[in-house]
Amino acid sequence: MKSLRAVLVDMDGTLASTSEANWVAYGRALYEAGVVLSREQFLERARSRNWREFLPEILEEFDVEADPAAIAHRKTEIYRTLLDTVSVNWPLVRLLEALRPHMATALVTTASAASVEALLRVHGLARHFDLVVTGDDVRRHKPDPEAFEIAASRLGVEPDECLVYEDSDEGVTAANLFGAHVIRIVL
16 A cells, blocks of 8 residues: 555535535525425435536426526525534544645535635635645536546545545545545544
């Protein structure tokens, strides 16, 4: 086994517990567009999927003509107002602080760059990462390993030199396909 040279950390559900803020923001944005659904209904359709996949399906299902990109943009605006409700995984942050002098650190998420930037700024987390890869940087979202491949390439490390912290089945699958060592987080 090669030495570990990089730690790659997912955001939603790993670095921070964002599910409630995401649900409230999407729920409000969808309500404004004329869609009323419960948290459970939303999660059934959206869990671990990109908005480009689930918003058109929801709009079609509820027979609402609206622009999915506009709803996603509105969700981001609302999400920014809810960041004080997000719970940060401080033990993981402390681990990153201890590891950063010895290896590269990257936040690797398929969340939008706007949401990631807002969360990092509000909670003062940007300084813990040498690199941030977001959903805006990829064509294919997890479980595809593209986001991890981009991070490793930009950091100049091989997959087996990376330790990935993930929480979702899709994220763990992506990390395994990428060829990294994986630790699953449960918040």
